[in-house]
Amino acid sequence: MLTLTCPYCGVTAEETELAPGGEAHLKRFGPGSSDEEFESYMFARKNPKGVHFERWRHANGCGKWFLAARCTATLEVFGTYSAQTKEPPADIIAAIKAKRPGWEGYK
16 A cells, blocks of 8 residues: 655555645646647646656645655655645655666656
Protein backbone atom coordinates (compact mmCIF):
# COMPACT_ATOMS: atom_id res chain seq x y z
CA MET A 1 0.00 0.00 0.00
CA LEU A 2 1.17 3.51 -0.79
CA THR A 3 1.86 5.72 2.24
CA LEU A 4 2.68 9.42 2.06
CA THR A 5 3.62 11.92 4.77
CA CYS A 6 1.69 15.18 4.69
CA PRO A 7 4.25 18.02 4.78
CA TYR A 8 1.76 20.27 6.59
CA CYS A 9 0.54 18.19 9.54
CA GLY A 10 3.29 15.54 9.53
CA VAL A 11 0.88 12.58 9.51
CA THR A 12 1.93 9.53 7.52
CA ALA A 13 -1.26 8.34 5.83
CA GLU A 14 -2.22 5.40 3.65
CA GLU A 15 -3.62 6.13 0.21
CA THR A 16 -7.15 5.43 1.48
CA GLU A 17 -6.89 8.63 3.57
CA LEU A 18 -5.66 10.66 0.60
CA ALA A 19 -7.21 11.87 -2.65
CA PRO A 20 -5.10 11.86 -5.83
CA GLY A 21 -5.05 15.03 -7.89
CA GLY A 22 -3.07 14.09 -10.98
CA GLU A 23 0.27 15.20 -12.29
CA ALA A 24 2.09 18.06 -10.56
CA HIS A 25 3.96 20.99 -12.13
CA LEU A 26 1.78 21.20 -15.24
CA LYS A 27 0.95 24.37 -17.11
CA ARG A 28 -2.81 24.28 -16.92
CA PHE A 29 -4.99 25.40 -19.83
CA GLY A 30 -8.60 26.43 -19.46
CA PRO A 31 -10.86 29.26 -20.67
CA GLY A 32 -9.16 31.37 -23.30
CA SER A 33 -6.81 28.63 -24.49
CA SER A 34 -6.85 27.19 -27.98
CA ASP A 35 -8.53 23.86 -28.67
CA GLU A 36 -5.11 22.31 -29.33
CA GLU A 37 -3.67 23.56 -26.01
CA PHE A 38 -6.65 22.31 -24.04
CA GLU A 39 -6.68 18.93 -25.81
CA SER A 40 -2.95 18.49 -25.17
CA TYR A 41 -3.40 19.38 -21.48
CA MET A 42 -6.36 17.05 -20.99
CA PHE A 43 -5.51 14.03 -23.13
CA ALA A 44 -2.00 13.98 -24.59
CA ARG A 45 0.28 13.43 -21.59
CA LYS A 46 3.12 10.98 -21.34
CA ASN A 47 2.66 8.28 -18.74
CA PRO A 48 5.94 6.36 -18.57
CA LYS A 49 6.69 3.82 -15.89
CA GLY A 50 9.01 5.36 -13.29
CA VAL A 51 9.33 8.54 -11.25
CA HIS A 52 6.36 10.93 -11.27
CA PHE A 53 5.52 14.16 -9.45
CA GLU A 54 1.91 14.11 -8.31
CA ARG A 55 -0.69 16.17 -6.46
CA TRP A 56 -2.35 14.67 -3.38
CA ARG A 57 -4.89 15.93 -0.87
CA HIS A 58 -4.88 14.83 2.77
CA ALA A 59 -8.63 14.27 2.55
CA ASN A 60 -9.16 12.52 5.91
CA GLY A 61 -6.69 14.73 7.75
CA CYS A 62 -5.80 18.40 7.49
CA GLY A 63 -7.45 18.68 4.05
CA LYS A 64 -4.50 20.43 2.39
CA TRP A 65 -3.06 19.72 -1.05
CA PHE A 66 0.60 18.70 -1.31
CA LEU A 67 2.99 17.26 -3.89
CA ALA A 68 4.81 13.93 -3.88
CA ALA A 69 7.59 12.32 -5.89
CA ARG A 70 7.20 8.56 -6.29
CA CYS A 71 7.98 5.68 -8.59
CA THR A 72 4.88 4.24 -10.25
CA ALA A 73 6.56 0.86 -10.75
CA THR A 74 7.65 0.24 -7.14
CA LEU A 75 5.53 2.74 -5.12
CA GLU A 76 8.80 4.02 -3.62
CA VAL A 77 8.26 7.54 -2.26
CA PHE A 78 11.14 9.99 -2.61
CA GLY A 79 9.48 12.77 -0.65
CA THR A 80 6.55 15.11 -0.24
CA TYR A 81 6.50 18.89 -0.29
CA SER A 82 4.29 21.97 -0.26
CA ALA A 83 1.80 22.47 -3.09
CA GLN A 84 3.03 26.05 -3.50
CA THR A 85 6.50 24.86 -4.56
CA LYS A 86 7.17 25.71 -8.23
CA GLU A 87 9.54 22.78 -8.82
CA PRO A 88 10.73 19.76 -6.84
CA PRO A 89 13.14 20.57 -3.97
CA ALA A 90 16.83 19.79 -4.48
CA ASP A 91 16.90 17.15 -1.72
CA ILE A 92 14.15 15.16 -3.45
CA ILE A 93 15.91 15.40 -6.82
CA ALA A 94 19.12 14.18 -5.11
CA ALA A 95 17.26 11.25 -3.52
CA ILE A 96 15.85 10.23 -6.91
CA LYS A 97 19.24 10.47 -8.62
CA ALA A 98 20.87 8.42 -5.84
CA LYS A 99 18.41 5.55 -6.34
CA ARG A 100 17.87 5.95 -10.10
CA PRO A 101 21.27 6.82 -11.66
CA GLY A 102 19.86 6.77 -15.22
CA TRP A 103 17.00 9.12 -14.38
CA GLU A 104 16.68 11.81 -17.04
CA GLY A 105 15.75 14.57 -14.65
CA TYR A 106 12.90 16.85 -13.92
CA LYS A 107 11.22 18.16 -17.10
